[in-house]
Amino acid sequence: HRSEYLDEFVRFEGRSYWRDQQYCPSCDKGLPIIRCDDCHGRQLVCEDCAVAQHHRSPFHRIKRWNSRYFEPESLANLKLCVPLGPHCPEKPCASADIQTFTIIHTNGIHTIKIAFCRCESTATPRRVQLLRAGIFPATIIDPQTGATFEAMRLFHTLSLQSKLTGYDFIHGLELLTDNTGVLSTPFRLPSFMIMVREWRHLKIVKRAGRAHDSEGIAGTGLGELAVQCPACPQPDRNLPSGWDTVPEGDHWLYRLILAMDANFRLKNRLRSNSKADPGLGTGWAYFVPEEAYREHILKYVTQEEISTCSGFSALSNANQKNARGLRSTGVGACVCARHTFWRATGMGDLQKGERYCNMDFMYLSSIRGTLVLRILLSYDVICQWKVKFWTERLPQMPENLRPTIPKEAVDLAVPKFHLVGHESACHPPHSLSFKVGAGQTDGEGIERNWAVINGVATSTREMGAGARHDTIDDHCGHANWRKLVGLGM
Known part of the structure; x- marks a missing residue:
């Protein structure tokens, strides 16, 4: 049927049913020389009727028959x-x-x-x-x-x-x-x-409902624009009354399971600065609040971090990431490990590599105000990250980021795929398979998130600081929304 289909293509692009029409079929007066490619039927009408038919569809594209072929015309030229x-x-x-x-x-x-x-x-x-x-x-x-x-x-x-x-x-x-x-x-x-x-x-x-809030957009708080995970424990939303008084053996039922990682695909070149290109809502969704974050990392300009776990090398290259000409060498982020929702204010830019000062801030910012009995944190270099976190680094963090949950209530693990690359001594204390209540959580969900968000890397790499934050925030929100409507399917 190729020839038949080809003939119909040519007929469709020609005058079709109105080839022998002498007068406009709408008014029976003017010459039928105007065709709208966007109106159903593509009827040939006169100029006056074409204008009359497009008062409520002024963005249709029309063409004029010049006795040999159709040529582009515009409704503006016809005085619409x-x-x-x-x-x-x-x-x-x-x-x-x-x-x-x-x-x-x-x-x-x-x-x-x-x-x-x-x-x-x-x-x-x-x-x-x-x-x-x-x-x-x-x-x-x-x-x-x-x-x-x-x-x-x-x-x-x-x-x-x-x-x-x-x-x-x-x-x-x-x-x-x-x-x-x-x-x-x-x-x-x-x-x-x-x-x-x-x-x-x-x-x-x-x-996020800001149009219906008395304080409007200006009253937006940190992380308020983020799409929250509906399955993670949230008091007064999805937890039963008395959840905080259950026996210690049942604490795992109301535990928040998180995963943290860095991504060096989401680089950003030095195109402009945050003053020339400020974010319209940085800190309101998934990126950490910029000013507080900058003040924190400026304290650790010369910080050196080398992994001593010979089986894994993520941190051994922390200060070797090429940062020439880059505002950011990548981003770090925190997600809920069970459902892989991006956490509110849990994402931030990296300046050199996967440094503790960056990842500490993102983790603590992502659990700001969280009320749970226990936390299980998965991180590919958790064996090194935990060293001196509680004793040295946490006391130096901003007071509003210091968690109320005690050290004993935080379990630490390495994602299952990454655990194989660690020394054998790291396996027993950091295996998710040995964590009570972890189920089949693999901790690798954040890697799957990176695979999706990396699609915008070529665009955001060339953006200004604020535009990049706004764009990535939007894509994270879309990813969370698609997961939300897909839960239970």
Whole structure:
């Protein structure tokens, strides 16, 4: 059936049913020379009818029949103007401010005419009129470029699921607009990336309910935007009354099981600093609060850490990671080991390598305010990390990070796959197989998390400090959400 299908392709791209039509089928007057590629049926109509049919779908792409073939046309050239404001739903008001506007939509990049309403004595700001019409403005003052909410949702979802870059998305829309390079398509990548960053931030605060809080976005606390694991023990949420008074032999029932690790794929080049490119919500979701973290690590600029466990070498290379030209050599993070949810304020940048000062802060930040009877922590170099943690390093930590849970209530283990690489003396005390209540937890879940999040490494490597944090926060939130809705399936 190849020839049959090919013939139908050609017919579909031609005048099809309306090849012999002399007059517009809608008004029976004008010449049927305009076709909309986005309207179902792709009927040929006259210019006036094409405009009339697209008042509520102004971002459709149309073409004109020139007696030999279809050539690109625009609704703006046909005098279609998109009115904004509640007072002018069908046509621009007499005092409207009509401007040429660039719109990024799911089917391409459009140049259209927009009429900003000025009916009210105090005109609604243009950015607000655009937002109410489902168009995200690229700037706050005098916007001339915007993206439809449909385009923003499409890119946001594709980027989270497939790690699609903004460059590839915009370039794809440019090809949909003109696949020959003959036409002049507005270059809007920088504007789009600004909109994407703002969109990500607004979505994460919206989903956390900040719009319904009396303190608004400014009242957001540390880690409040993170998607929490619903299966990990949380008093007043999923624990029975009296959980904290059970016999000691049952403490494992209400134990928090965590895993910690570092990832050197998520590097970041020295493009800008946090002053020029501040995060919109660093510390509100998965990254640690930046100022407190920086103050802490500055105390350990010359800290040397070498592993003495000859069977494992993660820390033996801690200060040998190439940091030239990099703001960050990677990230460290803490997750719940049973369900692999990223922990709130449990992720941070590494400056040299997998140093104790970094990992200590992330671990303690991830359990800030946690009320449980016991903790089981899995870490591939736990045999070295625990040395002097309680006696020397913990007393030097910020007071608000010092846990209330005693040393005796914290069990330490090495992930099962990594344990094989340790000396035999490390095996009995650090094997998850010997930990009461650990079940079949392997402690390697964080490695599987890295495999997913590493898809954004090539993009975030070139970002500024704040944009990178916002982007990784968003991807961590998406990963947690997909796990949440998939629990029990």
